[in-house]
Amino acid sequence: MTLHHFSITKPDSRSVHFFSRQPFPEGRDVLHFGLTRSPDWTPPTLRVSHLTGERVSVSAARQNRPHLPNASSCPLCPASPASSPAVQASVEAPSVSFAYDWIVFENLYPALWLENQTGHCEVIVYTKAHEGSLGALPLENLEGLIEVWQHRSLHLGERDDIECVFLFENRGAEIGVTLHHPHGQIYAFNHTPPRLAAELDYAERYYAQNMTCLICDVAADHSRRGDLLLHAGEHIIVFMPEAPKFPYEVHITTRQHRTHIERLTEPEVKELAVVLKKLVAAYDRLFNFPLPYIMQHHQCPSHARGHHSFHWNIQFTPFHRSADKLKYLAGAETGMGFFVNDSLPEEKVKELRAVWEGA
Numbered sequence: 381m382t383l384h385h386f387s388i389t390k391p392d393s394r395s396v397h398f399f400s401r402q403p404f405p406e407g408r409d410v411l412h413f414g415l416t417r418s419p420d421w422t423p424p425t426l427r428v429s430h431l432t433g434e435r436v437s438v439s440a441a442r443q444n445r446p447h448l449p450n451a452s453s454c455p456l457c458p459a460s461p462a463s464s465p466a467v468q469a470s471v472e473a474p475s476v477s478f479a480y481d482w483i484v485f486e487n488l489y490p491a492l493w494l495e496n497q498t499g500h501c502e503v504i505v506y507t508k509a510h511e512g513s514l515g516a517l518p519l520e521n522l523e524g525l526i527e528v529w530q531h532r533s534l535h536l537g538e539r540d541d542i543e544c545v546f547l548f549e550n551r552g553a554e555i556g557v558t559l560h561h562p563h564g565q566i567y568a569f570n571h572t573p574p575r576l577a578a579e580l581d582y583a584e585r586y587y588a589q590n591m592t593c594l595i596c597d598v599a600a601d602h603s604r605r606g607d608l609l610l611h612a613g614e615h616i617i618v619f620m621p622e623a624p625k626f627p628y629e630v631h632i633t634t635r636q637h638r639t640h641i642e643r644l645t646e647p648e649v650k651e652l653a654v655v656l657k658k659l660v661a662a663y664d665r666l667f668n669f670p671l672p673y674i675m676q677h678h679q680c681p682s683h684a685r686g687h688h689s690f691h692w693n694i695q696f697t698p699f700h701r702s703a704d705k706l707k708y709l710a711g712a713e714t715g716m717g718f719f720v721n722d723s724l725p726e727e728k729v730k731e732l733r734a735v736w737e738g739a
């Protein structure tokens with residue numbers, strides 16, 4: 381479906397993108413720009429680890445982020461144009477004379493910054509409502525949100541100073557989220573971070589041996605064998621990996637080889653919306669509370685459009701191992717990157733299947 385896009389720049393140089401299913405009107409007035417950076421803001425810088433050469437973002441301004449504000453002081457809730465200038469200046473969404481469905485803006489507290497060529501960080505607000513989640517969005521809103529992901533991944537990825545685009549969502553205080561309002565994020569990196577680099581390298585070696593894409597083959601294998609499968613649709617496969625790092629880890633990918641989210645076709649987007657809604661709703665039914673998770677899109681570096689060996693996929697990593705216990709990244713995980721999973725995926729997938737179709 382058609383997605384209309386219009387962008388403005390705030391007085392603090394941050395970009396704001398409006399998306400709508402309806403065409404924007406000719407006259408588009410900004411009545412108030414909303415929140416802008418404080419004068420004492422300092423930009424992030426990337427430093428290089430003396431041990432591995434990995435980059436670390438040093439971003440001291442992030443200490444000043446609001447921590448779990450309630451709805452009355454949430455910076456992601458839009459302000460009414462009739463509210464006081466002080467209220468309008470306290471929220472991110474500018475007050476504008478036109479309607480829109482989704483808003484994306486440059487992060488007020490970024491870990492990466494275009495002006496020093498380290499990258500770019502954006503916030504994608506899922507809905508104007510303070511309460512809710514990915515799983516509670518109406519299907520057509522979820523389809524639109526996926527199209528917003530496609531737009532941002534494509535357009536950020538076209539820049540010469542961006543190497544790869546990472547879409548993700550942190551949900552839940554246990555994961556470290558600082559705002560409850562339903563939203564996701566984008567980190568557009570000037571380099572390929574170590575985890576993705578390892579996945580690309582492994583997939584490249586698999587391709588050299590087999591002349592096929594690793595994730596195409598894994599998706600087909602899960603579809604065939606079925607023991608770790610949650611959904612095998614016409615276009616989309618949802619499964620628990622054979623070696624999950626977290627007890628309720630679930631991966632989503634396409635049957636067809638797709639390098640980037642923007643390469644998904646309209647039927648694939650529609651089926652992805654259905655399974656995202658089902659998965660998040662199933663997670664929330666699992667223990668009867670909104671299950672905290674990290675949702676991560678892993679995709680090819682942006683300029684590797686014809687990549688044959690790596691394939692877009694979403695990885696959901698909830699940190700719970702039971703209703704009242706969390707999986708912590710302790711000695712082996714934090715120290716050595718070596719994960720120990722205390723559960724059998726063949727059993728855990730049955731728990732998710734039991735809540736997959738709804739109450």
Ligand SMILES: [Zn+2]
Nearest residue numbers: 454457510561
């Ligand atoms: Zn809010």
Ligand SMILES: [Zn+2]
Nearest residue numbers: 593596637691
């Ligand atoms: Zn593939």
